[in-house]
Amino acid sequence: MPDANFDRCMKFVLRWEGGYVNRPDDPGGETRFGISKAAFPMLDIKSLTEQEARDIYRTDYWLKAGCDKLEWPLCLVVFDTAVNMGVKRACLYILTADDWKEYIEMRREFYKALGVKKPMFLKGWLNRCDDLEKEASKDSKNEIAAPQNAASRNDDVNNKEL
DSSP: OOOHHHHHHHHHHHHHHOSEEOOTTOTTOSEETTEETTTOTTSOGGGOOHHHHHHHHIIIIIITTTGGGSOTTHHHHHHHHHHHHOHHHHHHHHHHOSSHHHHHHHHHHHHHHHTTTOHHHHHHHHHHHHHHHHHHHTTOOSOOOOOTTHHHHGGGOOOOOO
């Protein structure tokens, strides 16, 4: 059964993660559609198709972060965080944020602190947060409800953190 929220979230993620990039100053290294060689060393990143990237996103980010059990816009905010910051951090933030707006603000604060070490990425990270907030504001309620098993997902997460 197709998941409309996943498809909607993928449109947002691919807006920020599309194309092939190989920046020496990016710890992810070679990346296509946001899938990095650092996180998936066994993949031929240059040959990765969008459908293969979507499959990885569904299995390794969407499902592992429990986004399939979250309502809009929380599923978007958590999914995008899992993609950009790792599933573990995405799950930790959901346990402490009171609502999706606070969740995004936690991301901003993390990026500002990280921007001291990586200033070349700060503007892009903050622009992504602004865009995420705009997208999440479309037909949303400002509430958050962590899935019951959010804490247990943190134990088996093996994604690269920022």
